[in-house]
Amino acid sequence: MSPETTFDAVIVGAGAAGMMCGRTAGQRGRKVLLLERSPKAGRKILISGGGRCNFTNLRVEPGNYLSDNPHFCKSALSRFTPLDFIHLVEKYGIAYHEKTPGQLFCDDRARRIVDLLLAECKAGGCIIKTGCAVRRIEKKNTFSVQTDSATYTAASLVVATGGLSYPETGATGFGYEIAEQFGLAVIACKPALVPLSYRSADRKRYGSLSGISIIAAVSTGGTTFTDAILFTHQGLSGPAILQLSSYWTPGRPITLDLLPHLRLDEAILKWKSERPKAELKTLLKEHLPERLAHRFLDLHGPSRPVRQLTERDGAALARIFHHWQIQPGGTEGYGKAEVTRGGIDTRELSSKTFESLKVPGLYFIGEVLDVTGWLGGFNFQWAWASGHCAGLFV
Numbered sequence: 001m002s003p004e005t006t007f008d009a010v011i012v013g014a015g016a017a018g019m020m021c022g023r024t025a026g027q028r029g030r031k032v033l034l035l036e037r038s039p040k041a042g043r044k045i046l047i048s049g050g051g052r053c054n055f056t057n058l059r060v061e062p063g064n065y066l067s068d069n070p071h072f073c074k075s076a077l078s079r080f081t082p083l084d085f086i087h088l089v090e091k092y093g094i095a096y097h098e099k100t101p102g103q104l105f106c107d108d109r110a111r112r113i114v115d116l117l118l119a120e121c122k123a124g125g126c127i128i129k130t131g132c133a134v135r136r137i138e139k140k141n142t143f144s145v146q147t148d149s150a151t152y153t154a155a156s157l158v159v160a161t162g163g164l165s166y167p168e169t170g171a172t173g174f175g176y177e178i179a180e181q182f183g184l185a186v187i188a189c190k191p192a193l194v195p196l197s198y199r200s201a202d203r204k205r206y207g208s209l210s211g212i213s214i215i216a217a218v219s220t221g222g223t224t225f226t227d228a229i230l231f232t233h234q235g236l237s238g239p240a241i242l243q244l245s246s247y248w249t250p251g252r253p254i255t256l257d258l259l260p261h262l263r264l265d266e267a268i269l270k271w272k273s274e275r276p277k278a279e280l281k282t283l284l285k286e287h288l289p290e291r292l293a294h295r296f297l298d299l300h301g302p303s304r305p306v307r308q309l310t311e312r313d314g315a316a317l318a319r320i321f322h323h324w325q326i327q328p329g330g331t332e333g334y335g336k337a338e339v340t341r342g343g344i345d346t347r348e349l350s351s352k353t354f355e356s357l358k359v360p361g362l363y364f365i366g367e368v369l370d371v372t373g374w375l376g377g378f379n380f381q382w383a384w385a386s387g388h389c390a391g392l393f394v
């Protein structure tokens with residue numbers, strides 16, 4: 001076998017996790033090949049965080065991750081922390097800022113993070129071949145990795161193929177196919193961090209609110225997020241809805257408190273004594289966008305001078321604005337989802353090395369695993385941490 005086709009480790013996928021793994025393994029002196037089907041490495045990083053890459057979060061906790069095996073992520077997250085990645089960012093002189101508390105973004109372009117990873121891979125002598133899709137894997141003593149143009153062999157195979165979201169960035173289900181080929185369980189996948197769409201009757205009722213953004217408390221099944229929501233033509237989006245989507249079960253309703261910082265029943269009592277002649281819609285306009293207040297009053301009860309409102313009316317209005325219940329028709333799918341929930345069952349792997357417990361030499365890292373972070377830099381931190389930790393062992 002010629003030396004160019006034999007490696008200590010072949011990594012499938014040059015995204016966030018794959019490059020991090022290649023860098024760590026290469027800098028340990030391992031001979032590493034990274035194979036990427038897209039023409040460029042790190043395409044998802046380039047479009048992340050609105051082009052500025054929310055590369056980590058200062059407040060990473062295991063509780064920010066969803067998984068059928070919630071303890072699995074703890075070890076890697078504690079061994080490669082946000083500060084470890086920040087050190088790398090500072091080593092390359094990349095300017096960054098904290099946006100929403102804890103969320104760190106590049107000051108200029110996400111490209112800087114990809115350049116950092118490429119430079120780190122180069123420093124470790126890790127070879128990256130782009131435009132090189134892996135088609136088939138076989139295992140005898142070593143792994144045989146087939147692309148359209150060559151076959152490579154390696155003692156370790158790392159699957160870093162990511163999730164199914166944003167297919168235009170190169171996402172494929174190949175990682176799940178490899179898991180199935182080797183008999184590893186896969187937890188059912190679904191789009192997460194994704195806008196929720198209306199059922200058709202609700203689209204008629206609320207579609208005209210498109211473009212309105214407010215702070216709301218959104219809940220489903222006992223989980224609540226308070227943050228911005230955005231009304232769209234198709235449904236509901238914005239950070240609070242994206243977060244909730246990861247917890248939402250199809251067929252279940254979600255509940256929205258559209259006035260989380262006001263007790264409407266108490267406010268009505270106050271208005272009745274202080275401004276009895278004022279119309280409800282005029283008063284609500286001080287707390288909600290006019291279009292939203294009017295639409296909800298049109299749909300759920302006409303506006304009147306507040307002095308005419310009974311205690312019962314007050315309670316009914318509080319229910320409408322604090323407990324707006326809606327049943328989403330679905331999500332906007334993988335085309336609009338930031339991540340994939342589900343993936344390779346982590347009970348199949350060592351939480352220290354990321355190696356399969358059944359198949360020696362086979363590793364899985366990053367989003368392909370059943371570990372899904374919240375919005376806000378948590379998914380990249382998982383990619384860095386899992387990639388780095390596996391890179392210490394391949």
Ligand SMILES: Cc1cc2nc3c(=O)[nH]c(=O)nc-3n(C[C@H](O)[C@H](O)[C@H](O)COP(=O)(O)OP(=O)(O)OC[C@H]3O[C@@H](n4cnc5c(N)ncnc54)[C@H](O)[C@@H]3O)c2cc1C
Nearest residue numbers: 013015016017037048049054134162170366367377379380
């Ligand atoms: C629009 C958008 C914005 C986001 N913004 C943020 C953010 O700001 N902060 C954050 O923390 N997270 C963000 N995320 C999520 C984050 O990008 C992912 O969680 C992260 O990139 C996962 O890293 P990964 O290496 O596991 O997978 P990926 O980065 O998806 O990399 C997987 C790679 O494998 C390659 N591949 C697949 N199949 C094959 C094959 N057969 N052969 C060869 N190569 C293959 C793919 O082309 C891809 O390059 C965002 C996601 C999206 C879609």
